[in-house]
Amino acid sequence: MRAEDFSERQLELEGWPVNVSSWRLGETWHAKADNVSPGAALARITAASKEEAEANAIARAKELLGRTRRHVV
Amino acid sequence: MYNVVMADYAHPETLVTTQWVADHAADPNVRVVEVDVDTKAYDEGHVPGAIAWAWTTQLSDTLTRDILSKEQFEKLANEAGLSNASTLVLYGDNNNWFAAWAFWQAKIYGHKNVRLMNGGRKKWLAEGREISTEKPAIKTGTGYRATAPDLSLRAFLPQVQEAQRNHAAALVDVRSPQEFSGEILAPPGLPETCQRGGHIPGARSIPWGKAANDDGTFKSLDELRQLYGGEGVDGSKPVIAYCRIGERSSHTWFVLKYLLGYDNVRNYDGSWTEWGNLVGAPVERGAAKAAGQ
Numbered sequence: 529m530r531a532e533d534f535s536e537r538q539l540e541l542e543g544w545p546v547n548v549s550s551w552r553l554g555e556t557w558h559a560k561a562d563n564v565s566p567g568a569a570l571a572r573i574t575a576a577s578k579e580e581a582e583a584n585a586i587a588r589a590k591e592l593l594g595r596t597r598r599h600v601v
Numbered sequence: 602m603y604n605v606v607m608a609d610y611a612h613p614e615t616l617v618t619t620q621w622v623a624d625h626a627a628d629p630n631v632r633v634v635e636v637d638v639d640t641k642a643y644d645e646g647h648v649p650g651a652i653a654w655a656w657t658t659q660l661s662d663t664l665t666r667d668i669l670s671k672e673q674f675e676k677l678a679n680e681a682g683l684s685n686a687s688t689l690v691l692y693g694d695n696n697n698w699f700a701a702w703a704f705w706q707a708k709i710y711g712h713k714n715v716r717l718m719n720g721g722r723k724k725w726l727a728e729g730r731e732i733s734t735e736k737p738a739i740k741t742g743t744g745y746r747a748t749a750p751d752l753s754l755r756a757f758l759p760q761v762q763e764a765q766r767n768h769a770a771a772l773v774d775v776r777s778p779q780e781f782s783g784e785i786l787a788p789p790g791l792p793e794t795c796q797r798g799g800h801i802p803g804a805r806s807i808p809w810g811k812a813a814n815d816d817g818t819f820k821s822l823d824e825l826r827q828l829y830g831g832e833g834v835d836g837s838k839p840v841i842a843y844c845r846i847g848e849r850s851s852h853t854w855f856v857l858k859y860l861l862g863y864d865n866v867r868n869y870d871g872s873w874t875e876w877g878n879l880v881g882a883p884v885e886r887g888a889a890k891a892a893g894q
Binding site: 529530531532534536544549551553558560562563565566567568569570572574589592593595596597598599601 | 645646783789
């Protein structure tokens with residue numbers, strides 16, 4: 529099997545840039561969200577559709593990013 | 602598509618393309634390993650024939666905070682079916698950070714033929730290459746023997762303290778600008794793992810990602826020279842790279858040592874989770890100064 533329909537886009541969640549990538553392996557869609565800087569994976573989700581996988585990855589990333597405290601420098 | 606000529610790098614033999622891996626993954630003399638924090642991504646699908654190494658449990662001592670001992674590395678290699686003559690090809694998610702960490706340890710323990718797959722897992726997926734969910738059968742017990750650790754590749758706290766005091770080495774902070782300034786104490790979305798934010802006084806801020814193209818491959822030799830040279834990191838004196846836990850700085854360590862060919866480069870794996878929790882250690886806060894300042 530091959531990864532198909534790979535795509536990547538960037539959006540902002542909770543004030544942070546986030547990369548959302550998705551691809552299909554057979555009948556299963558995979559989505560991953562990472563914080564752009566530095567690029568660490570925040571969520572990996574599998575679902576039956578691209579929309580569902582991405583939405584769940586975004587929701588999980590938003591939850592984690594919402595906990596990030598900004599300190600006054 | 603980026604117009605990068607891998608042969609230009611100081612040690613082009615340490616990189617392979619995704620196509621090279623596709624052509625050689627079944628070669629019995631080649632062992633391909635996907636490396637990440639855990640094996641979740643591997644379990645979803647990986648390069649056919651690849652095995653998995655988990656950073657958390659297999660590439661760090663799980664009791665003490667340390668890299669593997671010589672005996673632990675030998676055990677890992679034997680269980681991976683890796684012989685001393687094998688070509689070890691490493692790749693991973695998270696932009697090859699943890700693959701670079703494994704590369705660093707393999708070099709510490711003297712494995713001669715180690716290579717990173719340029720672009721890592723992301724590029725493999727994006728190219729629509731073959732993916733497997735099967736774990737390959739491995740012939741273990743190769744009698745692997747590691748060398749004594751080459752600690753010239755690793756920086757310990759006293760060496761970093763000395764470098765900070767007397768500027769004997771260039772300190773390169775590869776974290777994000779917000780981590781460098783002290784605005785955040787860990788990458789966005791990850792747990793805070795230090796008491797204080799900021800950076801080691803005198804360190805230059807050169808985030809790891811500046812060395813990579815959008816597709817995860819490394820930038821060209823000229824671009825890398827400009828990037829690091831522009832910050833005064835030109836190989837004329839020793840370099841110590843650090844981040845939060847030492848994995849992003851493994852990526853930069855690889856770039857400096859094998860792509861640019863600097864002789865004396867160390868990875869400070871204690872990184873900010875050590876320095877940022879030390880009693881009495883000096884810390885600077887604020888954005889990076891312009892080059893030359």
